[in-house]
Amino acid sequence: MTRRAVVALLCAAALAALYTGPHWLSLYDVVIAFTFFTYVTLAQAWNLIGGYGGQFSLGHAMFVGIGSYATTLLLIHTSLPLWSTVVLSGLVASAIAAVAAIPLLRLRSVYFAVGTLGVSLAALSWMINWGYSGKTSGLNVPTSVFLSFDDLYYAAGSLAVFTTAAVFLISRSPYGLRLMSVRDDEDAAAQLGVDGFRVKLAAFTLSAFFVGVAGALIAIQKLSLEPYSAFSLTFATNMIIMTVIGGLGTIAGPVLGSFLIFELQQQLQSYQDWSTLITGLLLVAIIRVAPGGIWGLLRQAAERATVSITALGRAPAPDEARAR
């Protein structure tokens, strides 16, 4: 069997397990699976701009809050069906991302990171003072909106699968190559006719769309929201940590990272501060010893194993020899 077939088979098995989840998981697991799915979505969405795009956004928490507030406001003030408010919330997050990107994406590297953090905190202070969204007391989702635990499981699960699939397809597309070329060397990419700004803009707005939709689902699950938790920097922190620990700019990395952080939080549920502390230390340790993340380590180990098998009785290829 080829490697591709193995991967396809594994993916199919995972999808089947996810789809039948509510039938064999306990009710408790179905409920908490929602959180895991939103983690995967958030990490994968951040991975698109942060990992494949190399734009280290510290401001993505803003799009969670925008998605949450957009869907709640739409539900309060319009009679649109629930699913359409969720999609619209993603589009609202995208639109705001596009506007914010016009100045932000002109900044490079650390300036971009600090700029996004500034915009995110500015958005939070705006929401705290905005009468229309209830200032610090926040809003409640109308009581007519009710989703069962199974519905929430499927909604968040589909979003996680959809986001992962979308990022996978993008990363393998010509556009994905342009995005990565901008990440690796924006000036060289420009020489080849790649418009760095437009390429990054597309990734940033698309990333914000997924985060906004996740934010909408989070609001619907929580049923009430207020600015400090909806725009909490913890969302941005988690996205970055899960992606970097798992493996920046890979598909499996963010999923693996989300799972690790989610498990850690579950195990240390009554010691939340300790789990945050461990997570922070883990981030420092990973960036220091294995910048490719845990997925990078696994892949290296696998490659070393295959190389040592195939290298037996084979002379090094010319360019390999030169590299030594």
Added chain:
Amino acid sequence: MHELINGVLLGGLYAAVALGLTLVFGVMRLVNLAHGELLVGAAYVSYAIVSHTGLDPLLSLTLVVPAVALAAYPIQRLILNPLVTHGLEPPLVATFGLSIVAQTAFVLIFTSDAKSLNASYAVTGIDILGETVPQVYVISLGIGVALVALLHLGLTRLRFGKALRAAAEDAEAAATLGIDVKHVYAATFALAAALAAVGGVLIGVTFSLTPTTGTSWLLRGFTVIVLGGMGSVWGTLAGGVVVGIAEQLGATWFGPQYHDLVVFSLLVIVLVLRPQGLFGRKLT
């Protein structure tokens, strides 16, 4: 007038808050996302000393400054030094992780309740040009200006200051001339932490502390150094004054609840319109 006086006075405090950020960026091109936690951490250490011994917060600096500097040296030497050669993002991620670790440690040790450093000069006023301002504002300006002047003198006159500037200019060339760049980097970080300790204690006396206040001070500090030209010592003082005045004017025009919004918007506007800052670029 009221806003101008308060703004200028607070500018000194802001300069003290941002100097460490300037130094670390100026020498190592490192944006220290844990700078806010250096400030807040120092203020917490001072809080612990003050509440145990009854010492005056500013006098507690004699203990806090060396303690924070000593703690900071190995962080740069062991964690950040190996990363600064790998481009801009890896050290950024590392300081980001450190800031999370520090914030959580503050919660575990000092709880999430707001704390402040009590001192008589924080509550008594003083008359300046017909306006009554808290004494501590005047003290902050004095300390801020003194720190800037001392740092400038140190960088231009002292042997270590020259080594530091050489490392900032060209680390490889400095290394070939026999300068221990790794040590210089770590000492720079320790010096930045010492400066942050002063800023942090001033924050604790003038305002209040929670484990997460560091983030907004990081951004305020960053706004100051961007205005001041990213890594310029005198520019930091000028940037501090500009941010101080802008924040006071913003609070008057839009309402005091918008003062954070004013600073963060200012940061984004300046980053975009004038990334080289208002006052040039050189470290000294």
